[in-house]
Amino acid sequence: MRLEKNKAYAEVLRQLSTAELLDRYYDDPKMVDRVLKGHGDAAELNAGSLTINGVKMSEQDARDYLIMQLVKRADPDPR
Numbered sequence: 001m002r003l004e005k006n007k008a009y010a011e012v013l014r015q016l017s018t019a020e021l022l023d024r025y026y027d028d029p030k031m032v033d034r035v036l037k038g039h040g041d042a043a044e045l046n047a048g049s050l051t052i053n054g055v056k057m058s059e060q061d062a063r064d065y066l067i068m069q070l071v072k073r074a075d076p077d078p079r
Contacts, residue, residue, distance in 0.1 A: 013070055021066040024066075035050055035052060036050075052066070
């Protein structure tokens with residue numbers, strides 16, 4: 001049951017923009033601004049990379065990481 005719930009939550013998170021995922025992950029607008037600094041719009045964001053926790057990654061990898069971390073926070077013991 002928990003696995004299905006986590007999968008459903010991950011699907012909901014996939015519908016959010018990268019900025020919205022960052023906002024949920026950091027819960028600090030200043031950190032979100034720092035990560036998004038230099039990215040003018042969604043097209044620029046998709047073409048570039050993001051640095052999260054000191055790791056530079058593609059926008060898609062960053063989205064996958066953020067979704068994984070948010071699901072993990074929502075259910076820290078997935079057994």
